[in-house]
Amino acid sequence: MSFDLSVTSSKKIILAVTGGIAAYKSAILVRRLKDFGFDVRVVMTRGAQAFITPLTFQALSGHPVHTELLDAEAESGMGHIELARWADLLLVAPASCDILAKFACGLADDLLSTLYLATNAPVWVAPATNQQMWAAPATQRNLKTLVEDGVHVIMPASGSQACGDVGLGRMPEPEDLAYQVMEYFHKQQRAIAEKFGLLAGKRVVITAGPTREAIDPVRYISNHSTGKMGFALAAACYAAGAKVTLISGPVSLDTPNGVKRLKVSSAIQMLDESMQMLDKGCDIFIATAAVADYRVAEVAEHKIKKAGDELAVSLIKNPDIVATIAQQEKRPFMVGFAAETRNIEEYAAGKLVAKKLDMIACNDVSRADIGFASDENAMIVFFADQYHMEKRELEKASKQDIAQQLVEAISDAINQEQQPV
Incomplete structure (x- = not known):
């Protein structure tokens, strides 16, 4: 599954680190969050600094680390109130029993507990503690209070602990935490797109990639299509609020986040899946697949053995x-x-007229810079006469950018069609 990093590139996260051996995992967590495109600033309690140095987090995040509530140098720049306003998410990992108790009681005697009270951003806590401390009635009362206050508690994992005990209390792995944060912001963005996106509520079916037409069990006829344009369009349509089904020939690409993918091989299989999706309901059909024009009349049951200098195949x-x-x-x-x-x-x-299409996008695949395997494209878009829309020339850009422009063109045409005469 692939994610659109443009969703997270503008998101800001405060990662708060409290005292505990699991603090070493937080260094990895910063790296993973940065890999996903987040802007990360780190807050450390005094207990956390006993396990890992602020310099480590400064090097990984690219920002100074915040450690003191009453820091004259910090107050001259980003004070605790400004820091609280800056964040899109406050993530405490690891969260000690001590900080859980402070949050539950509303104490504000250090930077982190003050940030908790001052921020309007969602607050997530990932407790990491001894299994007996986790099970203690006081800890469970504090957790219940936090949940009632709207804090998202990430349940700890079970396993062996640094103290030698075995049970609940281990902080989840950094990769899992980073993935959960990524999913949260994508779901948030999705909710907005489904309500206000250019294709909000539309059911879109996209064909992509090449088809393979078998000659025998080991050979086939195909083409150079990589599916990159179709997959970029699937991601762009989903980001615009559509429900997207991607019917894909054989390609080595990850399925875009939120998109339903149906894998096919031949042109007949692709047509069958397309017709089934049409029966289920389809508002927009986008045919980017490079479908083989011909197939072998009779596929050999066994591998064809080499015999002579020529081989005749009927298509x-x-x-x-x-x-x-x-x-x-x-x-x-x-x-x-x-x-x-x-x-x-x-x-x-x-082709626009002969195939009775509403819109067609064309490109020159003889150009090496925008051909099948390229990450960039340039297209000219034509519309059917009833839309009264001029052709659009999409200048060379990444296939993601071209896909976004195509979504805008589709939306404009649909809205034009719906205009009263």
């Missing part, structure tokens, strides 16, 4: 998936793609 035409969908009675908004090597605009405009 028959594959169905045109996008044209077939466009002819259906319950016809969605149809978006086609034209990957050409010459007469780009002429061929694309012809």
Whole structure:
């Protein structure tokens, strides 16, 4: 599963570290959060500094570490109130029994407990403690109070502890914590997109990648498509609030976060899945897949042995998936793609009309800088006459940026269609 890091690149996290041997895991946690694109600032209690130095966190986060409530140098820049306002999330990991008690009682005798009272950001705590201290009635009362106050408690893991005991109390692994934080912000963004996104509530089906047409059990006919453009579009449509199903030929790409992926091999399989999705309900159909035009008439049951200098294989035409969908009675908004090597605009405009599409995006795959394997693209977009929209030229950019521009073009066309005459 791949995540869109643009969602987290603007998010700010205060990672608070309290006293405990698990503080060493917090150093790894900073690194993982940074890998996900978060801006991280670290707050350390005095107990935490007995286990690991502030210099370690400064080097990993790229920011000075905050340790004192009444620090004249800190107050001249980012004081505790400004720090509390800065955060999108306050994550305490590890959270000691002492800090849980302070939070529950509303004490404010150090920087961290003051931040807890001063911030409007969500607060997460990842307790790390001896198994008996975790089970103590006082600790459980404090946890109940925190949950009632809206604090998100990340349950500790079970296992052997530094003290030699075995049981609940281990801080979860940094990778798991970072992943949970990432999921939280993506779900938050998703909720906004589903309500206000350009494609909010739309059901989108996208075909992507190549198809493989078997010759025998070990050989096939295919093409150079990598699926990158289709996968980028799937991510962009999901980010715009759509419910996305991606019907993909064989590619080595991670499924975008939130997208349902159906894996196929041949053109016939891709058409079958597309028709099933049409029956289930589809508002927008985007055909980016490089579907093989022909397939072998008769697939050999066993591997064809080498014999002579020539091999004759009979080919028959594959169905045109996008044209077939466009002819259906319950016809969605149809978006086609034209990957050409010459007469780009002429061929694309012809396909738009011949296949009865609403919109077509074309590109020149003969260019090495924007070909099949490239991470960048440049496209020209045409619309059917009924939309009264001029063609759009999308200048060379990353496929993610091109995908976003295509989503905007689709949204503009749909809104244009819905305008009263």
